[in-house]
Amino acid sequence: MPTPKVVFVLGPPGAGKGTQCKNIVEKYGYVHLSAGDLLREERAKPGSQYGELIENYIREGKIVPVEITCSLLEKAIEDSGKEKFLIDGFPRSKNNLDGWNNTAAKRINLSFVLYFDCPLETCTERCLARGAAGSGRSDDNLESLQKRVKTFLSETEPIIQHYKAMDMVKTVDATKTENEVFEEVAKIFDEIKV
Ligand code: C5P
Numbered sequence: 001m002p003t004p005k006v007v008f009v010l011g012p013p014g015a016g017k018g019t020q021c022k023n024i025v026e027k028y029g030y031v032h033l034s035a036g037d038l039l040r041e042e043r044a045k046p047g048s049q050y051g052e053l054i055e056n057y058i059r060e061g062k063i064v065p066v067e068i069t070c071s072l073l074e075k076a077i078e079d080s081g082k083e084k085f086l087i088d089g090f091p092r093s094k095n096n097l098d099g100w101n102n103t104a105a106k107r108i109n110l111s112f113v114l115y116f117d118c119p120l121e122t123c124t125e126r127c128l129a130r131g132a133a134g135s136g137r138s139d140d141n142l143e144s145l146q147k148r149v150k151t152f153l154s155e156t157e158p159i160i161q162h163y164k165a166m167d168m169v170k171t172v173d174a175t176k177t178e179n180e181v182f183e184e185v186a187k188i189f190d191e192i193k194v
Pocket residue numbers: 013034035036037039057058059060061062063064065069088089090091092096139148
């Protein structure tokens with residue numbers, strides 16, 4: 001088996017990470033793994049040991065301990081048998097980063113970090129609209145969103161800075177329309193030919 005390659009996809013909640021990942025999958029044949037989706041799936045499993053813990057963290061906009069998230073990600077990578085992955089919404093904190101570096105990083109190569117840059121007010125509006133349109137997410141409400149934004153600023157921003165200092169971040173302006181954003185994204189993936 002070749003060593004799996006990952007692109008970390010980061011940005012504030014509502015920046016369009018999931019939407020653009022779907023577009024990248026279609027055009028470039030990656031496998032999309034959303035840390036948030038994997039946590040929500042685990043939460044929904046009957047009898048899951050971590051179901052309640054995950055729900056509490058998600059509603060509070062806090063970052064679930066990395067042991068849980070990283071093992072879900074690693075299992076999904078192994079089970080897929082594929083080689084190229086978009087890991088959306090990870091690493092989102094120092095705890096996520098350290099957990100990854102101490103375990104998965106030995107078996108999996110990081111290609112780069114794709115960062116969707118978007119003002120927090122725009123992102124909050126998008127998530128509220130998504131909630132109003134029936135996303136069914138327990139955290140697409142103003143109270144949870146304020147917490148998610150706080151977590152983004154205090155915990156995720158430093159991770160983006162960490163990777164910027166390593167020159168590993170490719171930034172996209174995520175304020176535009178879905179198609180316009182994807183044009184920018186596609187330029188990046190065309191250029192790196194992965
Ligand atoms: O990325 P998404 O918005 O779907 O994440 C929803 C929630 O899932 C986050 O606010 C957080 O509570 C949880 N999460 C996490 N650790 C991650 C990604 C998501 O705890 N790496």
